[in-house]
Amino acid sequence: KYSCFLTHAPPCNTLGFLQKNNSLGEEGRLAGSLSERQKNLFSSVNSDRDARFRRTETDFSNMFARDLLPAKNGEEATMQFLLELVDILTNYVRKTFDRSTKVLDFHHPHQLLEGMEGFNLELSDQPESLEQILVDCRDTLKYGVRTGHPRFFNQLSTGLDIIGLAGEWLTSTANTNMFTYEIAPVFVLMEQLTLKKMREIIGWPSGEGDGIFSPGGAISNMYSVMIARYKYFPEVKTKGMSAAPRLVLFTSELSHYSIKKAGAALGFGSENVVLLSTDERGRVIPADLEAKILDVKQKGYHPLFVNATAGSTVYGAFDPINEIADICEKYNMWLHVDGAWGGGLLMSRKHRHKFSGVERANSVTWNPHKMMGVPLQCSAILVREKGILAGCNSMCAGYLFQPDKQYDVSYDTGDKAIQCGRHVDIFKFWLMWKAKGTIGFEQHIDKCLDLSQYLYDKIRNREGYEMVFEGVPQHTNVCFWYIPPSLRGMEHNSKEYREKLHKVAPNIKAMMMESGTTMVGYQPQGQKVNFFRMVISNPAALQSDIDFLIDEIERLGHDL
Template identity: 40%
Template structure:
């Protein structure tokens, strides 16, 4: 059907994309600036939440929608938004959209609420030190969060990871036993699905078994790797995530939704976030409104004023469809595999390890170091190569690739293949450019 063409294809169509953006800007100028600042226009075009859900058609489908349909949705979201914002800001605050969209997302959870409740946390904090357990490859935000919560970074115990960067469940069990023997009370384990550097996926089933035995809250940081669940081919990397108590997911990463777009998914069905964060401010969250106050979800979040981040995800999902997003994930895996195979063919390129995700980590060995692995200063000299090449590529303006050391490994490049506009030609350019920039080293 002519109406079934998705918003963007993986092949890319810059002309169509430019035309679409111009149309969207036209809608913003018309609906937000012209009508939104006109005293003759309504401040709010009220619709009952059930009616609004039907008008917007919140359901997420496997097939994407046409550009014409997406433009209609942009206009509808703006039309039914509150019009009291600054004329240059698109708020998109539609009553019920956030709540209704959450119910449409394919959450992987099914079991009953967790045992951990706020009262338990308060109790353990009063009688004994409380410990968070994370693996060596875990994101730095876990320690940062412990500091913000007042637990202190010393309350975070680090669990060993194997050579591929995955948490070792046996060491998790050992750390729990050590903490309990010291009179501490472990309460949360943070596993990772898609570590920042190596792209490792922790063994969630085994970790869930440990958490279940000890009655611990299991959180999965799937900010980077959670989108892999959309792929029928690769979703086995997250086997066991359905047993987690909470999951963090960032669609603005692998799915490339606009920054920022993050989700926290919970097993708990007792409105735990509201119990933890709610302050019942009577000047904002009146309980005697003429519509269902359950739609006022603002009291359960940490901040008050915020953008409606889910709008970006919903609109992208409507445009691409579940199948389009799955293709985006699978294409990233395929392109990463192409890059790996090309690295193996070229002299001077050495993989750090075979990747299981789209993080491709490798060294570029310049001509002066090739064949000299046995030299006593080889590792030290190799570690200096990536910083030099990074400076050169930035000053040339040709590309930007991250590098870092890792454990005993010296600096290496980390190419994250996530942009859906990337092609094999881009991967070839990457390798060719490193060869050009490093030929005199």
């Protein structure tokens, strides 16, 4: 199993890499066909498993963590404990895809804090038995939410990909850090190759540029603001914001709040984040951007950065990137595209036109853990200009980034990150890409968009439903009000109607969670009262699950 990386690489390169970097010594040690080596490997693994990895009845009540490896004679206890844990995990996986199981077993915070049937969140001074630890593992899953359930539609990140899960297990077992090639050689190379492939898909020539995986889209967006400031005012790195004029950022009024948060955190000030007006579909109006840039310049401030959203959180809207790029070029501003939610559509020949002009961006955020179904977390910041990440963030820590190492130190990525320690987010994504191919991601994206079209067609003229905006959604976001029979005869513009309608979605959502049947998000937006925001990114979801959701909304909301 652990030879899969070798089997996909050219044999001569693989041998050279291993002999050069691992000093295997004996000439011809790795000679012979990979298929023969693979057969021998599986044979030895299976034989080993038969002898040593058979699950047996084990009393964990008098066993403790100290009895596991690296304890002397701890191997058998360790194997039995892990086999028991694997049983818990595989049962959970199986039930996740079983539509007869609940999405969640809801309990209020005070109930979980008080303890549930032997499940206690309080920490203890004395070690607890492995039996209790296994109970805690089961109950943690039991009282959580099955985000991979086919009827979980609550967040942008849904689904449970088995290959991605395997990648996450392996990543945790390796337990290494991404800051140097020295301690994460294969993971560092995987990251560089994958980021290059993503830049090629964006449309940057030969995939040139830079990038890094970060702890989520908010941090990726923050990187873009930091890099833009460094590009135009590099002295801020050493002298602080006093070395620059008053800098202003621009973003949609419906963009993710992380742009405003970046402005606050990086010293721009939230008042220097200008919100742009949008049309009825939630897309930035380019004329409003240019008018606000001119207003800022007239005040003597410096317009620095524009964020164009590709797939907004609520409406799923795509800002007109080409028109925004024209304005950014005219006023010499940095253009960032926040494709955290929409990035997956770049994999689809049918839908990537919604990103028209993305190749003109200076930086792009893309979260594979959203639309592409990679397990959390997996977010990339991609930059068109090579070297600027390191220029912005490098601090040359001598104890990590020695220039006289025996390998090419350009592969040490840590100094271009704002973190020191950095989790390995690449392997699960790389492994999924190998398993599915680009075509597999494309099929997944297209299927999710088709399901959202199915939902839209199902409810747009259905009694008791009103769409938040007219027209086919650009993404899988379908926004609507459910109007119970008791409200259907009321004047829709009246204060009483709006107040009552505002309570419908929260009430239905609460009943959904209490019954555990399904989950879908809701929110207000500007002057609009609470409405449902349906999003589809789960590869397990089918048309029958969409039908179930609508039936459940009507069942729970009929008597409100």
